[in-house]
Amino acid sequence: MSAENISKKRDVHHVSRGWNLILNLIAGIFAFLCVFPFIFVVIISLTDEKTLARDGYRILPAQWSLEAYRFVMQSGDTLLRSYGVTILVTVLGTIISLIMISLYAYAISRKSFRYRRFFSIFAILTMLFNGGIIPTYMVVTQLLDLKDTIWAMILPLAMNAFYIMILRTFYITSVPDAIIESGKIDGAGEFYAFLRIVLPLSLPGLATIGLFSTLGYWNDWFNALLYIDNPNLVPLQSMLMRIESSIQFIQQNSQNSAVSMAALQSIPQDTSRMAMVVLATLPIIFAYPFFQRYFVQGLTVGGVKE
Incomplete structure (x- = not known):
């Protein structure tokens, strides 16, 4: 030129x-x-x-x-305990979810895998149909016996067919077969090639799925509502929802009791709701820069030499 x-x-x-x-x-x-x-x-x-x-x-x-923050903080140790439970569930859940989803997506992305079509359709079907709340509740509480355990908030969200399809597409489009084949020529097995070759090249996709999973676990309150009765295992979102329910209960019954009216006047209603939003949102906001770092790092790792 x-x-x-x-x-x-x-x-x-x-x-x-x-x-x-x-x-x-x-x-x-x-x-x-x-x-x-x-x-x-x-x-x-x-x-x-x-x-x-x-x-x-x-x-x-x-x-x-x-x-508003004083009102929310009146729970004291309960708030800190709920934060700890949520952090534990989010960290463990994200790690388990990434391991399971990345392995499943890699298997169905390889053309050499004989049953890739069957397992792809199997994953897609779970996006279209599910057993419903009652069968799920029976499986979790009776079959798996997970009620009032930390795993009741982790395992139901560990696999997500939509995330599997996203990561499968990422493997197909962004991880060249030539790199995997070159590793196998040098003596690498399937699992070693996945750990040493595929995963470093897939950091942007893994960071995306990890961020989705982190948000899902952090914001989840429904599983705690279904499966958790032990107050020591209540996560942050569920605890804040219970505080909100208590405020609404006092509001609805304030006209029937002078005590309720006095309690209602002492509660910072609107500002306390906003304080709950801030307390629930700030930690997950601080997590974004770490995921962003992996986005940038993953985009600059490896490539096919011509």
């Missing part, structure tokens, strides 16, 4: 300083619009309840208050 052609190619992809400033400004505004709702939730959670009732929702409230 001549120097003139190289110069023309650079001119085509060159963006002037003015356009670069405009595009960065548009991207910054869009990023701010994405982040602002959560910032506004934090502001509301720090607003005095009486000020909120009088002035409504404002970016700069007339009076700040930590009463």
Whole structure:
């Protein structure tokens, strides 16, 4: 390629300083619009309840208050225990989910696997049909005997057919067969090739599935509602939902009891709801940079030499 052609190619992809400033400004505004709702939730959670009732929702409230967080923190050890249970369930569940999904997706992505079509259809069928809540409850509590155990919140979410299909497609499109075959020529077995060759090249896909699984486990409260009666095993989302239910119960019965009316007036209703959202969301927000690091790392690992 001549120097003139190289110069023309650079001119085509060159963006002037003015356009670069405009595009960065548009991207910054869009990023701010994405982040602002959560910032506004934090502001509301720090607003005095009486000020909120009088002035409504404002970016700069007339009076700040930590009463909502004090109300939520009154549970003390229960809140910390719920955080610990949720973190344990999320970490263990994500690891188990990644192991099971990555192995299943890799098997059905290989053309040499004789039963790949059968297991692909088997996974897709679970996306279309399920046994329902009652049979699932019977399997978990009676057949597997997982009621009031940490595994009742982990195993039901460990396999996801949709994630399997995503990772299967990623293996097919992003992991060349030539790399796997070259490893086998050098003496690598199927499992060794998967660990040493496929997984390093699949970090973007694994990070995506890991993020989905982490969000699913962190936000799950339904399994705890079904299977957990032990107060020491209640996860964060379920505990916050119980606090919200208690507030609603007091609201509904406030007219029937002077005591309930006094309790209702002492509860920061709207701000406490926002405080619950903040407490439940902040840890998962801090997890995003770690997944982002693996996204970038995975995109720069390996390739087929020509």
